[in-house]
Amino acid sequence: xxxxxxxxxxxxxxxxxxxxxxxxxxxxxxxxxxxxxxxxxxxxxxxxxxxxxxxxxxxxxxxxxxxxxxxxxxxxxxxxxxxxxxxxxxxxxxxxxxxxxxxxxxxxxxxxxxxxxxxxxxxxxxxxxxxxxxxxxxxxxxxxxxxxxxxxxxxxxxxxxxxxxxxxxxxxxxxxxxxxxxxxxxxxxxxxxxxxxxxxxxxxxxxxxxxxxxxxxxxxxxxxxxxxxxxxxxxxxxxxxxxxxxxxxxxxxxxxxxxxxxxxxxxxxxxxxxxxxxxxxxxxxxxxxxxxxxxxxxxxxxxxxxxxxxxxxxxxxxxxxxxxxxxxxxxxxxxxxxxxxxxxxxxxxxxxxxxxxxxxxxxxxxxxxxxxxxxxxxxxxxxxxxxxxxxxxxxxxxxxxxxxxxxxxxxxxxxxxxxxxxxxxxxxxxxxxxxxxxxxxxxxxxxxxxxxxxxxxxxxxxxxxxxxxxxxxxxxxxxxx
Numbered sequence: 001x002x003x004x005x006x007x008x009x010x011x012x013x014x015x016x017x018x019x020x021x022x023x024x025x026x027x028x029x030x031x032x033x034x035x036x037x038x039x040x041x042x043x044x045x046x047x048x049x050x051x052x053x054x055x056x057x058x059x060x061x062x063x064x065x066x067x068x069x070x071x072x073x074x075x076x077x078x079x080x081x082x083x084x085x086x087x088x089x090x091x092x093x094x095x096x097x098x099x100x101x102x103x104x105x106x107x108x109x110x111x112x113x114x115x116x117x118x119x120x121x122x123x124x125x126x127x128x129x130x131x132x133x134x135x136x137x138x139x140x141x142x143x144x145x146x147x148x149x150x151x152x153x154x155x156x157x158x159x160x161x162x163x164x165x166x167x168x169x170x171x172x173x174x175x176x177x178x179x180x181x182x183x184x185x186x187x188x189x190x191x192x193x194x195x196x197x198x199x200x201x202x203x204x205x206x207x208x209x210x211x212x213x214x215x216x217x218x219x220x221x222x223x224x225x226x227x228x229x230x231x232x233x234x235x236x237x238x239x240x241x242x243x244x245x246x247x248x249x250x251x252x253x254x255x256x257x258x259x260x261x262x263x264x265x266x267x268x269x270x271x272x273x274x275x276x277x278x279x280x281x282x283x284x285x286x287x288x289x290x291x292x293x294x295x296x297x298x299x300x301x302x303x304x305x306x307x308x309x310x311x312x313x314x315x316x317x318x319x320x321x322x323x324x325x326x327x328x329x330x331x332x333x334x335x336x337x338x339x340x341x342x343x344x345x346x347x348x349x350x351x352x353x354x355x356x357x358x359x360x361x362x363x364x365x366x367x368x369x370x371x372x373x374x375x376x377x378x379x380x381x382x383x384x385x386x387x388x389x390x391x392x393x394x395x396x397x398x399x400x401x402x403x404x405x406x407x408x409x410x411x412x413x414x415x416x417x418x419x420x421x422x423x424x425x426x427x428x429x430x431x432x433x434x435x436x437x438x439x440x441x442x443x444x445x446x447x448x449x450x451x452x453x454x455x456x457x458x459x460x461x462x463x464x465x466x467x468x469x470x471x472x473x474x475x476x477x478x479x480x481x
Contacts (some may be wrong), residue, residue: 014191059109070121161185162187176204180204190214191215246267268296302316311344343364383419401422
């Protein structure tokens with residue numbers, strides 16, 4: 001019965017969401033205290049704490065040998081640091097600290113001393129402490145030059161890693177090689193600042209049994225200053241093509257050859273964020289080429305920022321099995337952009353994406369006609385956004401946006417409750433009235449008009465129409481009106 005009571009208490013304490021309630025439970029008796037302390041330290045160890053006292057408690061757990069190393073190097077711990085370890089081994093309960101936490105701990109001890117050697121020694125001993133005491137860490141951000149995988153206890157600390165972020169501006173290949181021997185069950189790997197091939201990184205990737213999610217983020221300066229291609233990294237990703245389901249690329253101006261894209265046959269989610277300030281046209285063309293010939297039959301989410309390649313995306317979508325639910329296409333700098341093949345993309349979505357719920361893309365007025373088939377074939381649409389890129393309107397032209405509004409009025413499914421349109425197309429007041437009136441029997445939760453400062457044709461009369469339907473409760477929420 002006692003065992004059952006303890007198990008029940010643990011379940012109850014785990015469900016408590018606020019620190020104050022847990023603190024109250026802590027004071028009931030020794031048994032409750034023993035059960036609550038690990039939960040408190042696990043959930044709140046680095047949140048809203050008195051850092052001075054908290055760090056002193058951590059430092060009190062430094063081993064005798066570590067304290068001697070610090071003393072021999074004239075590194076003095078605060079006088080308030082406990083001479084004997086506390087009652088509980090708090091470090092074994094808490095989450096592995098991020099680099100910023102370690103840095104603040106170092107700054108507290110060294111204060112204003114600008115001594116890199118002392119800093120390095122203190123950082124080393126603090127990491128050794130956590131690695132020796134923390135078991136089965138699940139998530140870790142590796143952003144230090146310390147050879148963590150070589151420290152005592154590294155095997156027990158990192159062998160169960162599920163998610164790892166590495167910054168190659170700090171980590172050397174040997175440390176990664178050692179981590180590859182320890183860590184074989186990564187599900188998520190984020191690689192930052194890869195400026196060249198690292199044999200240790202290749203070993204780490206090859207060692208994984210079920211690598212599912214890969215993120216690659218590069219510093220643009222590293223890319224521009226280094227002409228070496230990461231051929232081996234591309235090959236390593238190719239070898240993991242059957243297990244990788246999620247891919248996040250922070251730039252297509254990367255030095256990683258994009259040939260690996262064609263091997264990701266089980267990809268379900270892709271996000272590409274291209275930095276438009278550092279564009280290499282040859283690399284963009286190469287990336288688009290491999291994107292167009294890739295086949296992702298189970299793709300569910302397609303997110304492209306800073307790269308307008310409507311034709312290539314259309315070709316990609318045509319090879320899917322109809323499971324895409326989200327498409328997001330956006331460019332930050334539209335000043336020197338041109339939208340071509342937007343109609344081709346809309347037709348491809350209408351034909352191949354019956355389950356799509358979210359769509360953000362660009363349109364030219366000549367392609368408005370294709371929106372009809374989109375709305376008729378994609379009856380699960382909930383959120384749609386159409387913007388304009390550099391379509392020049394003659395001030396004497398008719399209300400070019402009326403065609404789009406009329407199509408939305410007649411063919412929108414009931415599920416479509418979030419709508420965004422461009423303010424750089426002209427709309428008549430009558431088309432506005434008809435559009436909003438059509439939602440009296442449906443629900444328009446959110447209406448938004450994209451603003452472009454150099455061409456914006458929404459007048460005060462348009463705003464009056466919108467306010468009318470807001471007051472009637474037809475429009476639940478609107479922006480920029």
